[in-house]
Amino acid sequence: MIKVRLTQEQKKGRMGVLFLAPWLIGFLLLFALPIVESLKYSLSQLELTAEGMSLHFIGLENFKTAFLEHPAYNRILTESIVDMLVNVPLIIFFSLFSATLLNQKFRFRGLARAIFFLPVILASGALLGVEGGDIMQSVMQSANSEQGGNLSLLQSFELERMLIQSGANESVVAYLTDAVNRIYEIISRSGVQILIFLAGLQSISPSLYEAARIEGATGYEAFWKITFPVISPLILTNLIYSIIDAFSSNKMTRLIQETAFKTFDFGLSSAMSWIYFMCISVILFILYMLIARKVFYYD
Amino acid sequence: MRFVARLASLRLQSKVNRSVWGDLLLFLFLAVFGAFMALPLVYSINNAFKPLDELFLFPPRFFVRNPTMSNFTDLFHLLSNSWVPFLRYAFNTVFITAVGTIGHVLLASAAAFPLAKHKFRGNKILFSVIVLALMFSPHVTAIPNYMVIGQLGWIDTYSAIIIPAFAFPLGLYLMKQFMEQIPDALMEAAKIDGASEYRIFWTIVMPLVKPAWLTLTILLFQILWGTDGGTMIYSEKLKTLNYALGQIVSGGIARAGAGAAVALLLMSVPILLFVFTQSKIIQTMATSGMKE
Numbered sequence: 001m002i003k004v005r006l007t008q009e010q011k012k013g014r015m016g017v018l019f020l021a022p023w024l025i026g027f028l029l030l031f032a033l034p035i036v037e038s039l040k041y042s043l044s045q046l047e048l049t050a051e052g053m054s055l056h057f058i059g060l061e062n063f064k065t066a067f068l069e070h071p072a073y074n075r076i077l078t079e080s081i082v083d084m085l086v087n088v089p090l091i092i093f094f095s096l097f098s099a100t101l102l103n104q105k106f107r108f109r110g111l112a113r114a115i116f117f118l119p120v121i122l123a124s125g126a127l128l129g130v131e132g133g134d135i136m137q138s139v140m141q142s143a144n145s146e147q148g149g150n151l152s153l154l155q156s157f158e159l160e161r162m163l164i165q166s167g168a169n170e171s172v173v174a175y176l177t178d179a180v181n182r183i184y185e186i187i188s189r190s191g192v193q194i195l196i197f198l199a200g201l202q203s204i205s206p207s208l209y210e211a212a213r214i215e216g217a218t219g220y221e222a223f224w225k226i227t228f229p230v231i232s233p234l235i236l237t238n239l240i241y242s243i244i245d246a247f248s249s250n251k252m253t254r255l256i257q258e259t260a261f262k263t264f265d266f267g268l269s270s271a272m273s274w275i276y277f278m279c280i281s282v283i284l285f286i287l288y289m290l291i292a293r294k295v296f297y298y299d
Numbered sequence: 300m301r302f303v304a305r306l307a308s309l310r311l312q313s314k315v316n317r318s319v320w321g322d323l324l325l326f327l328f329l330a331v332f333g334a335f336m337a338l339p340l341v342y343s344i345n346n347a348f349k350p351l352d353e354l355f356l357f358p359p360r361f362f363v364r365n366p367t368m369s370n371f372t373d374l375f376h377l378l379s380n381s382w383v384p385f386l387r388y389a390f391n392t393v394f395i396t397a398v399g400t401i402g403h404v405l406l407a408s409a410a411a412f413p414l415a416k417h418k419f420r421g422n423k424i425l426f427s428v429i430v431l432a433l434m435f436s437p438h439v440t441a442i443p444n445y446m447v448i449g450q451l452g453w454i455d456t457y458s459a460i461i462i463p464a465f466a467f468p469l470g471l472y473l474m475k476q477f478m479e480q481i482p483d484a485l486m487e488a489a490k491i492d493g494a495s496e497y498r499i500f501w502t503i504v505m506p507l508v509k510p511a512w513l514t515l516t517i518l519l520f521q522i523l524w525g526t527d528g529g530t531m532i533y534s535e536k537l538k539t540l541n542y543a544l545g546q547i548v549s550g551g552i553a554r555a556g557a558g559a560a561v562a563l564l565l566m567s568v569p570i571l572l573f574v575f576t577q578s579k580i581i582q583t584m585a586t587s588g589m590k591e
Binding site: 015016017019020022023024026027029030031032033034035037038041098101102104106110111112113114115116117118119120121122184187188192195196198199200202203230233234236237240241244260266277281284 | 322325328329332333335336337339340406407409410412413414417419425428429430431432433440441442443444446447448451462463465466468471472473476477479480496500507508510511513514517518521566569570573574577578
């Protein structure tokens, strides 16, 4: 009996490897290998010579330089982590909110969804490619930041005074006003997350809601007892995605890029990104441990 | 949070009696935030139809006064005079985007299936490696990446763009998360009825995660559509549309009109695809027919 089950398991495992193999080969070759290479760079000094490049092993020298000698590294590192910690919960909240709204049936729903996805398209390479010497782009960007800036300044100013007068906790107020100031950034960064939540909401069976309604559940109860548990794995997904996304284009990555391609210090640049990478990993790990246990799976 | 819940609940009540206030609130929210996002698009649509004198008007005007098609005719003149036929650029982009997107969605789904639904040794470790790879900054791996592709002899071929696209960690990650939500009982039932793993994958798993792979299609399309070949492609005849149009714009002030037209053209394709795929997504009901 046990023997048969084992071979079944093994069969299943072999089948799994077969499904996995094509992707895995590509991944190891094109993603894992470069990452390992960059670790090697971070531990050495890279010199460009006539024959190509040569590596000298220098140990942790690059890491020391990043922490102790680089004028801006520590500051930018903390700034980008704090930024992320403020933005990500807001992005998750906003995108879940928008997705539940966009999942309802109303006229022009397709159009409304497209509009909420626009920032992702606008921010993509398709438009960055036509940047060079383009007045439109710069006007557009300044117009964007102006709209965002003006509106939010006005709002947060009013909000802050009101809340502090009403005796609210100051740090809470600071967080809230900061959130309002970031409104444009948050909206424009939640396109993909909205899409992921939408896909999740669409795979919830309507019969669950029907049953809940027949049993007399209110909409509020249905949200917390049905929508929220079913969508919770995707909250984790989006959390991780948002953290990664927040880290994929900020001051830190710009600094890393400049170090690599302007000052041509590839070793230092690699070391910087490895430190950075470790920081994100630790944050992700902690968050994952905290949330993964609360996530609900249908089985 | 209570506010969210109340709004979310509107969907449920709405089938019975749609409240006017709820509709109004919904509309208001969508209008305010929609405006934030739609304004740049509206602006660039208007720009594409502005004659030159209006494009350089200061302070710039949001809406066009005397709409003209001259920007588009200018653009086509420029394109028909280009050294490499314009259609070639268009073909390159379409080819890279189509093959890259389809290949990625297929391979990532196939790889996600065992990760989500089979237990084998190294399963968890493999998945955490993927998540870690997801957050590694692409700038850092730019040089090693170039060298790997160079050693494979793919520099200056379509493969340099397409094959790395197959192996992006993003798709696998998303597909795995969605597949995990499919109840095991559905697959067990199929297996008892004699379906092979291959059949289960195609007739049960993939239809159930349709919203997920349609979403992934949009994301990948959107990434690949914007590629300009970067450092990997340098033959003019293999360059992409994005690169060709970028060249037109870099012609300077005289090309501002054509540039505005270019921006609109480049933007419109992903938007149309988005609207199309979204209209294809319907409730998939992963858990319907389940009795516990």
